[in-house]
Amino acid sequence: MTTTRVEEQQRQHTRRLAFTDTAVVILAVFGAHLLRFGFQDERLTIGDSPIDLEIGYIVASSMIVAGWLFALQIFGTRDAPVLGTGSTEYRRITDATVRVFGAIAILSLIFQIQFGRFYLLIALPAGLALLLLSRAAWRDWLRNQRRSGRYLQQAILIGDRHKAEHIAESITREPESGIRIVGAITTHGSARPLNCGVPVIGSFDEVLDIVDASDVDSVILSTADAITPRQTRQLGWALDQKRIDLIVAPALTDIAGPRIHTQPVAGLPLIHVGYPRFEGRQRIAKRVFDIVGSLVLIVIFAPVMLAVAVAVKATSRGPLLYAQERVGLHGEPFKMLKFRSMVVGADDQLKSLLDQQGSSGTPLFKVSDDPRITPVGRFIRRYSLDELPQFFNALIGTMSMVGPRPQREAEVALYDDDAHRRLFMKPGITGLWQVSGRSDLAWEDAIRLDLYYIENWSITTDLVVVARTLSAIIRPSGAH
Numbered sequence: 001m002t003t004t005r006v007e008e009q010q011r012q013h014t015r016r017l018a019f020t021d022t023a024v025v026i027l028a029v030f031g032a033h034l035l036r037f038g039f040q041d042e043r044l045t046i047g048d049s050p051i052d053l054e055i056g057y058i059v060a061s062s063m064i065v066a067g068w069l070f071a072l073q074i075f076g077t078r079d080a081p082v083l084g085t086g087s088t089e090y091r092r093i094t095d096a097t098v099r100v101f102g103a104i105a106i107l108s109l110i111f112q113i114q115f116g117r118f119y120l121l122i123a124l125p126a127g128l129a130l131l132l133l134s135r136a137a138w139r140d141w142l143r144n145q146r147r148s149g150r151y152l153q154q155a156i157l158i159g160d161r162h163k164a165e166h167i168a169e170s171i172t173r174e175p176e177s178g179i180r181i182v183g184a185i186t187t188h189g190s191a192r193p194l195n196c197g198v199p200v201i202g203s204f205d206e207v208l209d210i211v212d213a214s215d216v217d218s219v220i221l222s223t224a225d226a227i228t229p230r231q232t233r234q235l236g237w238a239l240d241q242k243r244i245d246l247i248v249a250p251a252l253t254d255i256a257g258p259r260i261h262t263q264p265v266a267g268l269p270l271i272h273v274g275y276p277r278f279e280g281r282q283r284i285a286k287r288v289f290d291i292v293g294s295l296v297l298i299v300i301f302a303p304v305m306l307a308v309a310v311a312v313k314a315t316s317r318g319p320l321l322y323a324q325e326r327v328g329l330h331g332e333p334f335k336m337l338k339f340r341s342m343v344v345g346a347d348d349q350l351k352s353l354l355d356q357q358g359s360s361g362t363p364l365f366k367v368s369d370d371p372r373i374t375p376v377g378r379f380i381r382r383y384s385l386d387e388l389p390q391f392f393n394a395l396i397g398t399m400s401m402v403g404p405r406p407q408r409e410a411e412v413a414l415y416d417d418d419a420h421r422r423l424f425m426k427p428g429i430t431g432l433w434q435v436s437g438r439s440d441l442a443w444e445d446a447i448r449l450d451l452y453y454i455e456n457w458s459i460t461t462d463l464v465v466v467a468r469t470l471s472a473i474i475r476p477s478g479a480h
Contacts, residue, residue, distance in 0.1 A: 004243050006153055006217045010080045013142065013151070017078045020134045025068045028127030029061045036119040064104065068127070071096040084142045084178055087460045090132055094460070097128045136467055143176035152180045155247070156214060158204065159222030161186040161194075167222055167249050169196045173445075182214060187227065204231075208238055218245035278425065278457060285459055286400065293401045293466070294394040305388050308339050308380055316374045318344040321389060326406040329426045334398040336406055336427075337389035341377025342370075390429045402462040403428025404450040422450050425457070435468035 072078070075096040082088040101124050145151045157164050164184050171179050183201035184194055191200045202210045204227060211219065219239055221232065236246050250271060278286075309320055322342075323335040373381065380386045393399035399406065406427030415422075428434075432449040453461065 004217065006245075007243075009151055013083065013138075014078045014080070017083075017135070017138060020138065021072055021077075021131065022069060024130040024134050025065050025072075025127055028130055029065050029068070029123050032119050032122035032126065033058070033061050035122055064100075064123070067103070068097070068100050071100045072131075075099075084139055084146070084176065085174075087458065087464050089135060089139075090464060091460050093131050093135065094128065097124065097131065132467070136471075140471070142178075146176045146178055149180075152178060153217040153245070154182050154215065155179050155218045155220050156201075156207075156211065156216050157181050157184045157198070157220045157222070158207065158227070159185075159187065159249075163222040165194045165196070167220065168194050168198045172196045172198070179218070179220075181220070182216060183210070185210065207235065211239070211242065211244060216244065218247055220247045220249050222249045278454075282457075286457075286462070287397070289459060289462060290394045290397070290401050294391040298391045298395070301388055301391070304385065305339075308385050308388065311376050312339055312341075312380075315376045316340075316343065325409070326427065327409055327412045327423065328398055328406070329423065331412070331423050333409065334393070336399065337393055339380060339386040339389060341374060341381050341386045342372040343374060387429060394429060398426070400426040400428045401430070402453075402465045403431055404454065405431060405433045405446060418451065419447050421454060422447070425454050430465060430469040432465060435465060435471070 072093065075092045076082070077089060077092045077096060082092065101120065104120070142151060157168055159167070164186055168181050168184065171177055171181055181198050184198050185202050185204055185207055186200055187204055193199045201214070207219070219235070221227070221235070239246050313320055318340055320340060322338045322340040324338065325333050326336045328334045377386065390399055394401050403426050404422040412423075432453050433446045436445075436449055453465075
């Protein structure tokens, strides 16, 4: 049976990932061997009975490489649905790696294998870090390809007009999702294009003819009263014969995979949606992440902070640090620290500047081409160096390493009921808003990203956001 265009692209990308994973695991394991033992093949003793066995560490390292790669395969780290978006790919890589080394620890205990601890302590973190970095690099490559119109599934959307518009707008908003909607079939409403410009190309009775004529790779089916369960089942059978994917899009908005659980009941795939919980061990885990992360970054960036401090004091009059009042957890105000990047008295000029550009009534108080910024301030703001003192905010607990955008009281006063959910979590030094456009984002998009983060928080998400923040700093966009 011949493969489709999308299947062939997926196989090519999977082969690339498999090659990179193999290279990374070999580098990590044999690199650890080289650092620990040099070019000598030390012997590894197995057991202490009369039938003791000895094997070389090169053989043991080869076995670890094989087991690690096998775990990456069986844990589905290269499955097409998890590649390119979300944190599932990274979570599976972490799970596979931790379980491999857990199995090594158990086998070492059972068979009394005397592994070199330093050897394993190098191989595990180095291999995991390199795997995650390589996957992040491939993800950036895949997103760039998709933004350029390649590696995309051509899809037709079927459903009620209002639901179809919501789904189409969500997908077209993120071209790196890997789906391009080429047309919609609406069960109710007019034949005019959807709000996002997707054309309406027919009725449900014509769907198979439209699929054949459109050369699509998938059909997205939203809930629609006019489509019966039997019609849905028959549509799935017909699409299966044509090697076309059927994607069912439930009426759920901004809910990540870990909160969604499918349970078959009487032949019905019921979807259980878990409510976000941020208490107990989750709260402790995030606080530990904030303390450890902020301490490590304070030490790493200490020379940079010293250089910025000298530059700020040497080039403009005024204090070194600027403590601005922002609204934090549950609406409590706090002082957010920054290196001063503006002239003294800049706050007094804000209202008049916002009035001049006509944005005083919008919740994101940003001034384009701000005349209050000093020359040094413009540089450190472009690369977010002015925000380095916020590591101390995270250390003392008024901010988090990752969280919603911290805002002023006047901005919070403009919130609607939905936006007030942003105050359920500490504001962050960085967040999804920071790595998705920063000041270039519309207010609605900034709120959507912050609420998505709050509703679907996990330590894995925090790690991904921190990694993407470094990339955003290197290639700044939207910093004023």
